[in-house]
Amino acid sequence: MxxxxxxxxxxxxxxxxxxxxxxxxxxxxxxAKVMVLACYAMGYNIAFGYTGLLSLGHALFFASGLxxxxxxINLLGWSAGPAxxxxxxxxxxxxxxxxxxxxRTAGVAFMIVTLMFAQAGYLTIxxxxxxxxxxxxxxxxxxxxxxxxFDLSAEGPRYLAAFALFGAGLLANLWLVRSxxxxxxxxxxxxxxxxxxxxxxxFRVKLASLVISGLYAGAAGAAYAVMFGYAGASxxxxxxxxxxxxxxxxxxxxxxxGPFIGCLLMFYLVAYSANVTSASLLVVGLVLVALVxxxxxxxxxxxxxxxxxxxx
Amino acid sequence: xxxxxFLLLALMEGTVTAxxxxxxxxxxxxxxxxxxxxxxxxxxxxxxxxxxxWFVTHWMAGPPWLAFSVALLVCPLxxxxxxxxxxxxxLKRLNYQPEATIVATIGLLYxxxxxALSFFGPDARPVAAPFSFRVQLPWFGYSGYKLCVVLAALxxxxxxxxxxxxxxIGLVMRATQIDRDMARAFGVNVDNVYAGVFGLGxxxxxxxxxxxxxxxxxxxxMGGDPLLLSFIVxxxxxxxxxxxxxxxxxxxxxSDGVISTFFAPTLAKIIATLLVALVxxxxxxxLFGKAAA
Numbered sequence: 001m002x003x004x005x006x007x008x009x010x011x012x013x014x015x016x017x018x019x020x021x022x023x024x025x026x027x028x029x030x031x032a033k034v035m036v037l038a039c040y041a042m043g044y045n046i047a048f049g050y051t052g053l054l055s056l057g058h059a060l061f062f063a064s065g066l067x068x069x070x071x072x073i074n075l076l077g078w079s080a081g082p083a084x085x086x087x088x089x090x091x092x093x094x095x096x097x098x099x100x101x102x103x104r105t106a107g108v109a110f111m112i113v114t115l116m117f118a119q120a121g122y123l124t125i126x127x128x129x130x131x132x133x134x135x136x137x138x139x140x141x142x143x144x145x146x147x148x149x150f151d152l153s154a155e156g157p158r159y160l161a162a163f164a165l166f167g168a169g170l171l172a173n174l175w176l177v178r179s180x181x182x183x184x185x186x187x188x189x190x191x192x193x194x195x196x197x198x199x200x201x202x203f204r205v206k207l208a209s210l211v212i213s214g215l216y217a218g219a220a221g222a223a224y225a226v227m228f229g230y231a232g233a234s235x236x237x238x239x240x241x242x243x244x245x246x247x248x249x250x251x252x253x254x255x256x257x258g259p260f261i262g263c264l265l266m267f268y269l270v271a272y273s274a275n276v277t278s279a280s281l282l283v284v285g286l287v288l289v290a291l292v293x294x295x296x297x298x299x300x301x302x303x304x305x306x307x308x309x310x311x312x
Numbered sequence: 313x314x315x316x317x318f319l320l321l322a323l324m325e326g327t328v329t330a331x332x333x334x335x336x337x338x339x340x341x342x343x344x345x346x347x348x349x350x351x352x353x354x355x356x357x358x359x360x361x362x363x364x365x366w367f368v369t370h371w372m373a374g375p376p377w378l379a380f381s382v383a384l385l386v387c388p389l390x391x392x393x394x395x396x397x398x399x400x401x402x403l404k405r406l407n408y409q410p411e412a413t414i415v416a417t418i419g420l421l422y423x424x425x426x427x428a429l430s431f432f433g434p435d436a437r438p439v440a441a442p443f444s445f446r447v448q449l450p451w452f453g454y455s456g457y458k459l460c461v462v463l464a465a466l467x468x469x470x471x472x473x474x475x476x477x478x479x480x481i482g483l484v485m486r487a488t489q490i491d492r493d494m495a496r497a498f499g500v501n502v503d504n505v506y507a508g509v510f511g512l513g514x515x516x517x518x519x520x521x522x523x524x525x526x527x528x529x530x531x532x533x534m535g536g537d538p539l540l541l542s543f544i545v546x547x548x549x550x551x552x553x554x555x556x557x558x559x560x561x562x563x564x565x566x567s568d569g570v571i572s573t574f575f576a577p578t579l580a581k582i583i584a585t586l587l588v589a590l591v592x593x594x595x596x597x598x599l600f601g602k603a604a605a
Contacts, residue, residue, distance in 0.1 A: 054411050054414070054439060056414075092507060101589070101590070101593050102589075102593065104593050104594075105592060105593055105596060107410060108350050108410055108414075109592050109596055111350070111414060112350070112547065112589075112591060113592050114594060115543075116543075116585045116589035116592075117584070117585075117586075119540065119585045120582050120585040120586045120589070123578055123581050123585065124582055126578055127576070127578045127579060127582060156432050190344070242418055249404070249415065254509045271359050280426075281422045281423075281425055281426035281429070282422065282423055282426035282427075282430075284419075284422045284426075285418075285419040285420065285421065285422030285423035285425075285426065286419065287542045288415055288416070288418055288419030288422070289402055289416050289419035289420065289423070291415075292402075292406060292415045292419070293402060293405060293406065293416070294411045296412065307496045
């Protein structure tokens, strides 16, 4: 039982290490990006998939990490290491602030409140264009993207750093959902009234889950800033709140590996459909509609429903 | 210009915004109130109305007023059919479960946006006003067309009000809103009501768009602002309350006109969105709504 679970997840990580040596440049670069974005999606999954908090404003947490890191490097002259740490903290702190207010609501109201907060964040980035340079965005110079001697603007170290981030995130996620607290998160999703009756405080559990989720999103944002050297307002827009939801739904909400698989598939689906048609938005839209209609559990979720019950 | 006339101009611009916004938001409010569906694609129905208006006026020969009148009739009908189709093919099969419908309407948003981008192109294109005359005030001249937009919006809103409060159709709609199961037990075909309401909501957005497109050009991304503003209006007015929606539309429209004349529009939007979020957190029934039972 335990062996299979560890086997599957460590197997995925081993595959990614192998990919580092085998993949041609183009795919090598893509997979590095997917791993960073998958970290964001895993964070989204902790709130949405496990705790049942459908947020439409996660881009706010991602952007907090992104901009905290990018601005502290470019404006304050910090080195990349501390800036990364700041980005991570920024995502979590933003999640605390939003959670304290938004978690007073539930359901549809929660979605709209998170959407509105994220929209306010996006507009603030545009408003502070003097420092953030709005849509055009900030570029971090290559020389400033060195962490502990590794130049993260170079392909090799970047892939390994993305792998380290993703690996740590995946294992922490696995540990979290198999811990007693993880079970309580699922209890909140399944039946909040009953969980409350059993003595758990729903507000506290949801807030903790949202903060962990914000931590993941902030970490992904911070890593994105340093690895790809860019922070722009489009990364804070509504679309970046929708995308992690799409990845999680595709891979399977409430599964540990689902976000990565969804992110990888979607990335290549959009990349390849770009060869056939320029209608990438259409692909996103159709996949979303098809998923809610025909496979609301996503890939791994359907697999779990059909006998692979041990998938966490 | 002195402050007085300047404020008057700001208020007049605000009234136009408020009228158009009221139409769009009432559409959103109807779908939410009766179907309990948060339609994220509402802004795209608005956009679709404007883009179709461009096609109609572009391809039709004859005087501008004729082409425009045709657009005003045909575009809402087309948009309504698209909405009814979406309801039958997607929303109905999801059983109107709130979270799934939100995801589905987000998908619909992208599909419609892409359709507009592919067939209409990325450029903003103007639509000629059906007529142009200026109303000369002592301080400045004002577009007569804009005043007519306000009147037309009021007329459509009055029709909607008559439909809901004075006809059999409205009665059935209200019955469905209050208790869907009981309505079904009394022989109301709830599926048809839902499809009709979704179409009506979309048609209202399209009417608003056709009215506004001579003032503001047609563009495939133009749905974002009306969606956000309609959300704000519907929430401030109290989710599902039509009267609240109207009051809030006037309030938001006027203040939007005044604030964006005198202050930075981005700042105004930031404040408005934050306010809305806080209203939802602390007064979920809206500023004008009654406390939830």
